[in-house]
Amino acid sequence: MVRRRGIRAHRASVDVWLDVARATMRARYCLCITDAPGGPRARAVQPFRPDDDLVVHFGTSPHSRKAAEIRRSGRVVLSYLRERDGACVTVRCAAEMLEDAAARRRWFMPFWRAFWPAGPDDPAFVVVRCVPFEIELWDARRRVTPPPFGLAQARLVRDPGGEWRIAAA
Structure with missing residues (x-):
């Protein structure tokens, strides 16, 4: 570790940075930017926690503007914030709609019945699957604070083989 303005900073490490991203991505809500x-449009969504590959799923209406924008571009940005940690993660993703019954049942939260009374079989419910290809993060508590301190974020990109690597900020 190196010391920077009273905060010890981790040296760059893909594994550490991915662990930090996973921790921040446990937030209950995130912004989905389409x-x-x-211009860009942001909405708060309640995603499931990311899987081991950091793939994220959330529900929406297939008739929403959000769904139309995702279908048109095939991409979203998810932005997570954990204020108590001084942490933020921005995830650029390829996105697709999952409309099959198995996916809808797997990725449905029971209290979403307030929006979709028929549950996962409601025709007004689809799942959005977000596969990350770039992650930017900053976390004061976990000391992921690249130089210049406070002015740059750690940045990871996924290569064509699916491996994460550190990228220039």
Whole structure:
């Protein structure tokens, strides 16, 4: 570790940075940012926790503007914040709609019945699957604070073989 302005910072490590991203991505809500006509559009969503490959799933209506924008671009940005840790993670993802019954049942939260009364079989419910290809993070508590301190984020990109590597900020 190196010392920087009173905060000890981890040296760059893919494994450490991925662990930090996973911890921050446990937040209950995140912003889902889509590419909309006229500019980006952000909405709060309640995703499932990421799987081992950091793939994220959440529910939406197939008739929403969000769904139309995802279908059009095939991409989203998910932005997570854990204020108590001084942490943020921004995840750029390829995104797709899952409309099959198995996926809808697997990725449905029971209290979502407030939005979709028929549950996972509600025709107004689909699952969005987000596969990350780039992650930017900053975490003061876990000391992922690349130089210059406070002005840069740690950045990971996934190569074509699926492996994560550290990228220039």
